[in-house]
């Protein structure tokens with residue numbers, strides 16, 4: 001069964017118990033699916049043939065291929081681009097340098113943020129997310145505002161959902177791909193023309209001409225767009241992005257047993273009164289049998305402590321506020337969104353060397369301990385202010401700290417209360433999360 005292509009992302013979202021407005025949201029998302037669903041695979045092959053640029057979207061329904069179908073010629077070209085360090089100003093940085101296929105397409109090292117730029121000495125802004133599993137199921141960015149006041153009081157406004165990046169600012173993978181190619185602290189090309197000039201010198205430039213015609217490089221803007229489509233097809237079609245080879249997948253298929261510790265960890269992860277993790281990191285099969293991706297793609301402000309490893313944080317006026325900027329600009333006026341980041345998948349999370357959007361923690365256990373002790377022992381996580389009080393949620397400007405989630409368990413506790421989990425229980429949950437590691441995934445190297 002080709003479970004990775006089964007359905008649009010919202011299927012798992014619809015089954016989330018955390019959704020307070022399931023109906024409205026899912027109608028909206030399913031509509032988005034419906035619009036893009038039909039005939040997309042023929043569109044994809046038409047792209048190669050006709051050299052036009054159809055609206056390829058990233059919802060799972062954009063692809064109706066079987067999982068064992070051979071990647072298209074466009075995807076094969078995208079793969080060469082993805083692994084080509086020649087497309088960076090340094091000549092040493094490819095997409096795969098930060099998104100290493102051996103590390104679930106996340107960083108191969110434990111740096112909080114990666115180094116880029118012409119001399120590889122410029123820090124990125126955020127930790128590198130894994131590209132496994134999520135890309136073909138990420139819903140389009142949306143925020144639902146409930147206009148019916150009674151309903152709003154009863155249900156509350158839904159948090160926003162979807163889009164690519166920790167802040168959801170890209171709606172398609174081809175738009176996203178332009179960002180690292182042009183960002184001064186990543187692949188650092190001056191402009192699209194600069195990238196295409198490098199592409200023309202690449203060993204595979206003839207593949208590009210074969211697919212798109214001998215004159216393809218004459219119009220550099222259009223050639224740059226085609227490069228984005230090739231990367232997108234690689235990311236959507238290549239089976240290495242969704243191997244489903246973890247022990248937990250085998251467990252869901254009835255082919256493996258969880259150990260005692262893993263089983264206890266799973267129960268704590270699920271328990272709404274204690275961990276409550278599965279309310280956002282969905283861990284059950286979808287109604288159609290699809291295996292869970294451990295995210296609902298929604299945005300939350302968790303109040304992760306400021307990370308001194310990020311040089312930009314030396315400026316006390318700089319704050320990475322996720323949805324409301326500075327990388328994203330269209331939601332800047334929505335102050336209630338400041339501090340929100342997209343829920344990442346927890347598949348392969350145990351192979352990461354840096355956790356959360358700012359890479360603040362470097363072990364899985366510390367990341368888990370932060371969740372259960374953030375409120376019971378805040379002095380452990382946050383610095384003291386001038387008056388000797390704990391500066392809780394210090395990575396947000398003072399007036400926006402009220403945005404941080406204190407309503408979803410286990411983030412509801414108070415100083416001095418017993419944390420939701422003991423250290424032994426943290427160990428059990430970590431054991432469970434290690435069962436989400438794909439067979440081929442390596443652990444990020446500590447530096």
Ligand code: HEC
Pocket residue numbers: 082093094095096097098099114115116124125126127128129130131134135163164165166167173176177180181185186187231327
């Ligand atoms: C220097 C490291 C670096 C390089 C090189 C890099 N990326 Fe990324 N990538 C990141 C970081 C960091 C993020 C998170 C960005 C954010 O939230 O602002 C990211 C995010 C992404 C995402 C969004 C994932 C999601 O689930 O939302 C995709 C897709 C992606 N990168 C693809 C690529 C492609 C394709 C290339 C090559 C053209 C590339 N990246 C090159 C560091 C890198």
Ligand code: HEC
Pocket residue numbers: 269275276277278279280281298299300301302303304341342343344345346349352354355356357358367368371372405408409410429
């Ligand atoms: C209200 C939704 C929500 C709940 C409940 C929740 N998470 Fe998360 N989780 C998030 C979001 C959002 C992020 C990213 C936040 C950020 O980086 O600022 C995240 C990030 C993480 C990460 C870091 C992953 C990475 O790739 O860096 C881990 C580990 C994690 N969560 C585990 C858990 C565990 C364990 C629980 C239960 C105790 C839990 N989460 C409960 C929303 C949630």
